[in-house]
Amino acid sequence: MDEAHDDAPLLVLVDGSSYLYRAYHAMPDLRAVPGDPASPPTGAIRGMLNMLQALAKTHPTEHLAVVFDAPGPTFREALYPDYKAHRAPMPDDLRAQIEPILEVIGLQGWPVLRVPGVEADDVIGTLARLAAQQGWRVVISSGDKDLSQLVDERITIVDTMSGKVRDAAGVEAEFGVPPRLMLDFQTLVGDAVDNVPGVDKVGPKTAAKWLQAYGSLDGIVAHAHEIKGAAGEHLRRALDWLPKGRELLRIRTDCDLAAHVPGWPSLEALRRRPADTAGLRAFYERYGFRSLARALDEEAGAPDAPAQAALPMQAAPLRCTVVQDRATLQAWVERLRAAPLAALDAETTSLDELQARLVGLSLAVAPGEAAYIPLAHEGPDRPAQLPLEEVLQALRPWLEDAAAPKLGQHVKYDLHVLANHGIAVRGYVHDTLLQSYVLEAHKPHNLDSLAERHLGRKGLTYEQVCGKGAQQIPFAQVPLERAAAYACEDAEMCLAVHGVLWPRLQAEPALQRIYRLEMDVTHVLLRMERHGVLIDAAELRRQSEELGRRIAELEAEAHALAGQPFNLGSPKQIAEVFYGRLGLPVLKKTATGAPSTDEEVLEKLAEDYPLPAKVLQHRSLAKLKSTYTDKLPAMVNPATGRVHTHYAQAVAVTGRLASNEPNLQNIPIRTPEGRRIRRAFIAPPGWRIASADYSQIELRIMAHLSEDAALLKAFAEGQDVHRATAAEVFGLPPEAVSPEQRRYAKTINFGLIYGMSAYGLAKALGIDATAAKNYIERYFERFAGVRAYMERTRAQAKARGWVETVFGRRLFLPEINSPNGPRRSAAERAAINAPMQGTAADLIKMSMVAVQRALDEAGLRTRMILQVHDELVFEVPEDELEWVRREVPRLMAGVATLRVPLVAEVGIGPNWEQAH
Incomplete structure (x- = not known):
């Protein structure tokens, strides 16, 4: 937008119809009463509120309108009865949210417009043109590219969800034509969503090229006889249609809005009114938006209060003692000793647990009472504080006493920080983060x-205390009174949250066992993270150089196939070469309507064309190089000479651990180049790497859960389960099964676990959908117990909203009763897979605890260094190899008794690749 207009008044126009669908599809299936599918749906309402509030922050103005399509036909249906004929009807649960959305927008004070006989785009076009003519700046908030025909020096389109801005330059960069030609461009291309045909086989590239050559649609029509080839033929066949198509796609800017905008053509009717606070509070309560209601009450209670005064709501006033002298410290040490349970929280210099140093410690031993011990505060007003080492020595006997019960929020982090100061904390019996994770894994677990x-x-x-972004200061520089209030509150709230969550766990014995397992795993992970993994940096550098050479070769080969150089890392340039230059078929489009170049599309195109195969290879190798061979050597800790990953326990709803910074669980092993990366994970001299993993663990769990006789028999007899499956499906004796038939059976076995459809199986096997459907039907005929398990599990999930593992971990499925078909289907697939994946996660965690306990009891030096899905990796001194070969598989197989035997296998080698 021209800077000369910056001082002009601003009108914001919201494409409410666009917002409506985007909010609906972006949000989960929320309900006024959580978990009750019979209560009113609220996801689209909450999504709309979020989007409108975000827009109000980025584009503050007093003049705005939210414009929706009115019910009933428009002039376009009269002009062309097939207009929007193929558009699916609005989902019932979205329709049910329209009136509440209109109500709450009105309560917020935002003008709402719905004009019969025309569309929201026409109302927006009319308002935008009028405002621009009167000297206003106009911002249209929408994801709809059709509105681009309205853009000029005063009118801009913003998409708050993607961040995209379409001003005049942005429109031309995106579509290849200026805004004044967008209607002509759209007429040529057509609009499949609204069922408005364009010129057959003419896409955005051709349309833009013609308009650049002939100046307008009229110019193209005048020279239609000159345009050669199939495109010219299609154009000439469409000449009679184009005027009607153009009229359908033209956004009207002359609607009569007098009956809907009081005082028209004055824009003062679009001034925002004061919000109806009482009405909003009642609305939020009615639809279960309790946090919005609380925020409204807080805002009403202290509208002009400074940020420092935004103190938390308390059940009782919090008394915070700041410990700055020896007598107070000693008094708190005695209180800790006498407490049945004490909450401990560390304030530090960094989120990196291996680098973080203490700034202060907060403690809580009773509701409403806490203490903060400053240890390393700094700055011009540096407060009085006891020496760090003196405080730690005074606390050390209590900290290292296993009989002194302690509580924390994300205990593993605090254990690391105190270990950085030479203190091995013992006695942590509770972690509120893990309590929440076990009780409700699908919800946030941060203390706030x-x-x-x-x-x-x-x-x-933290932001209220330290500030945000570039203005944020280290916690060590926060004024002591403010720092103490924040830290004391954290420790005391942790104690209070425990008081709510622990009784819930005590009432559920199975969940309590899972919680105890998670607590035990925390201490195993702590040791793994601190020890780290030895990396052969020279080997990675060699691999990086080789990958670099191969990437360059692939780039040259791709350029030769394309007939021109292009950036293989740019989806836009790839699309231009594939679809514009080479005319490859468009298999899928992105949300913005551009031809897709995602991996699925490239894999399909690679079946018939060599260039997409080269691009796929290039992508794969470039990712390996950037993510692993280049990055891992730079992540070696100079103090230890090792790479230290971080394992997150409370992330995956299935119970699986997540590795990050760096992620060592996702190193690809399907390609030789990916497998070679594991060669760089080495043992020190005199040691070896051992890899122990469960054999076919999820299929064994399926056999246990389904109690299918054929599967139980195959595992009990130690058969090759994929060969046994193939024998059943193809009606052959096992010895007659071919390698290809075994491969089919393996794909079916694993595919069904993950809810694969006949279409998915057909794609995986390279066969037609009918054959795949027949294979699945034959499978279920022979393995009737598996089908019964799947049906039973789906029904239980719909009734309860969750499924569970063999050991009682609950796996919540918020979308299992969603009226949104794709979401519900995904939840149904997860309902079948989650118990298997979750049980496998439980088993590997049980193995980690059992093996670490056995290593400690035997006084061995072997160290567990990695956990990857169903695999444990160890660093083993050569004189302990026999123990590991013998005991680790026995321990892993013995952690639980299922209806089929658990089998674990161990490999040994100088590096991870050769051990696996």
């Missing part, structure tokens, strides 16, 4: 969320 969800309290945030 837990306090708000379970206590109705809202504490000070």
